[in-house]
Amino acid sequence: MSINHKPIRSFVRRERRMTKEREANFQQLWQRYGLTIADGICDARKVFQNQAPIILEIGFGDGEALLTAARANPHHNYIGIEVYRPGVEAVLHALEKENISNIRVYSEDALLVLEKALPDASLAAILLFFSDPWPKRCHHKRRLVRSLFIDLISNKLHRMGYFHFATDWEDYAEHVAKLMQKDTRFACCVYDCILYPRPSTKFERTGIKAGRGIYDLVYSSI
Ligand SMILES: C[S@@+](CC[C@H](N)C(=O)[O-])C[C@H]1O[C@@H](n2cnc3c(N)ncnc32)[C@H](O)[C@@H]1O
DSSP states (O other): OOOOOOOOOOOOOOOOOHHHHHHHHHHHHHHHHHEEGOOOOOHHHHHSOOOOOEEEEEOOOTHHHHHHHHHHHTTEEEEEOOOHHHHHHHHHHHHHHHHSEEEEEEEOOHHHHHHHOOOTOOOOEEESSOOOOOSSSSGGGGGGGGGHHHHHHHHHHEEEEEEEEEEOOOOHHHHHHHHHHHTEEEEEGGGGGGOOOOOOOHHHHHHHTTTOOOOEEEEEEO
C-alpha cells in the first residue's frame, strides 16, 4: 500500500553532537541492530530468527520503555523507531552491553517506516508514549496521530492487535479519542487488555512534575 502524505513533520531534529567515540560506537552497533527503509520490506522472521509476535514502539526517546519491556518479555520481539540519534545510541549501547536480542531499531520518520518498510498485518501492538504534543493550536497539524497515521497503523496491526497511546496532554488525549472512536476499524479497550503494563518514561515523569494528568488510551483492531 502507498499513501501520499504531505511532509508535515511531527518532530524537530534536536541533535546533540555525539563525541567521535560515541559516533564510532553508533556506526559499529548499527550494523548489528539497525534497520533501514532502504533495505526494503522488513522480514522479521529473518531479522530475529524466530516467529515471536512483534511489538512496535514509535518515538522511544532514550529507550527506557522499550528496553524495560523487551527485558521483561523475551518471548516478544520489539521494533523501535526514533529520529533522535543520541537516544538511538543509548539503546544500541544497552543492547550490546546486556546482550538483548529481541530489539531492532529504525532511525527514520515513523510515517515512512510504517508506509515503506513494515508489512501489512504484521504487528501485535503499536505503542506511542508521550508523543510530541505540539500544544499550540497552530502546530496541532504536526501531531503524529492524525487520519494518515491511523490508516497506516490500521493496516500494519494484525487482527486483534492493539494501539496503546499515552499522553500527559488532555487535549491531545481528547483529539485521539475522538478520531479513534469514530473509526470502525478499532474498538476501544480497557487498559487491562494490553499484554504488559506500560513502563514509566522520562516524559511521563516530566508531565507529572508539571502537574498534568496521565491518559492511557488502548484500541484493538477489529
Ligand atoms: C516527547 S518525546 C517522548 C519520548 C519517550 N516516548 C518518552 O516517553 O520519554 C517524543 C519522541 O518522539 C520522537 N518522534 C517524533 N516524531 C517522530 C517520527 N515521526 N518518527 C520517529 N520518531 C519521532 C521524537 O524524536 C522524540 O524523541
